[in-house]
Amino acid sequence: EVQLVESGGGLVKPGGSLRLSCAASEFTFSSYSMNWVRQPPGKGLEWVSSISNSGSYIYYADSVKGRFTISRDNAKNSLYLHMNSLRAEDTAIYYCAREATFSNAQDYWGQGTLVTVSS
Amino acid sequence: QSALTQPASVSGSPGQSITISCTGTSSDVGGYNYVSWYQQHPGKAPKLMICDVSNRPSGVSNRFSGSKSGNTASLTISGLQAEDEADYYCSSYTSSSTYVFGTGTKVTVL
Numbered sequence: 001e002v003q004l005v006e007s008g009g010g011l012v013k014p015g016g017s018l019r020l021s022c023a024a025s026e027f028t029f030s031s032y033s034m035n036w037v038r039q040p041p042g043k044g045l046e047w048v049s050s051i052s053n054s055g056s057y058i059y060y061a062d063s064v065k066g067r068f069t070i071s072r073d074n075a076k077n078s079l080y081l082h083m084n085s086l087r088a089e090d091t092a093i094y095y096c097a098r099e100a101t102f103s104n105a106q107d108y109w110g111q112g113t114l115v116t117v118s119s
Numbered sequence: 120q121s122a123l124t125q126p127a128s129v130s131g132s133p134g135q136s137i138t139i140s141c142t143g144t145s146s147d148v149g150g151y152n153y154v155s156w157y158q159q160h161p162g163k164a165p166k167l168m169i170c171d172v173s174n175r176p177s178g179v180s181n182r183f184s185g186s187k188s189g190n191t192a193s194l195t196i197s198g199l200q201a202e203d204e205a206d207y208y209c210s211s212y213t214s215s216s217t218y219v220f221g222t223g224t225k226v227t228v229l
Contacts (some may be wrong), residue, residue, distance in 0.1 A: 031201075035218070037165075037220075043209075044122065044166065044208065044220060044221070044222055044223040045120075045157070045159075045208050045220040045223070046220060047210070047217060047218040047219065047220060050217070050218070057216075059215070059216050059217050060217075061120070061217060079199055081200065092129070095200075097165075097166060100170060100176075102170070103153065103155070103174065104151075104153040104169045104170075104171075104218075105155035105167055105170035105171070105210070105213040106155075106157075106165075106167060106210075107167050107170075107213035108167075108174060109164040109166070110164065110183070111164055112164060
């Protein structure tokens with residue numbers, strides 16, 4: 001069974017930085033594009049960023065462009081999200097999601113890690 | 120990129136059919152056959168229910184079906200069951216090679 005396990009969330013002050021990780025297992029990680037999607041408490045889903053299987057193609061939502069950096073290490077089966085200049089509105093559960101090979105959709109999701117930006 | 124527009128809530132009785140709409144623009148929903156639908160129960164991660172407008176991934180009940188007309192996509196749940204009570208989100212690939220999600224719809228089984 002495909003597994004995606006996020007880590008690295010926590011409480012950070014406005015203007016601070018955090019790095020999220022997503023450990024992937026039970027599938028060939030290097031063959032799949034990956035995504036980060038976030039969900040503020042009690043609110044809807046927001047796509048954050050995607051990275052192609054080789055890391056050659058990277059895309060960001062306008063709301064995080066210039067502040068967040070997505071990366072991956074295929075040797076370690078891991079996905080990362082480096083978050084800088086954090087704001088209160090970045091408070092959310094951050095999900096790691098695999099992009100399906102058969103469609104432009106996210107077919108497997110992790111359980112998420114909570115990031116809280118507050119002074 | 121503005122969120123796709125969904126009704127805040129939809130309800131139905133067990134056994135009935137309900138339809139959730141998802142309205143976007145020609146730069147997302149109307150421009151590509153890459154609309155997907157996700158089900159999310161409280162405290163859980165989203166689950167892919169429909170991809171490419173109308174395709175069901177393996178293991179998803181055939182009570183779930185999708186369609187699209189112009190800039191509006193729809194998810195229909197037939198034979199509504201108590202376990203279908205959840206939040207539902209649509210999503211579309213966009214002309215910027217990004218994704219946009221819908222505002223979300225809470226489905227209540229009466």
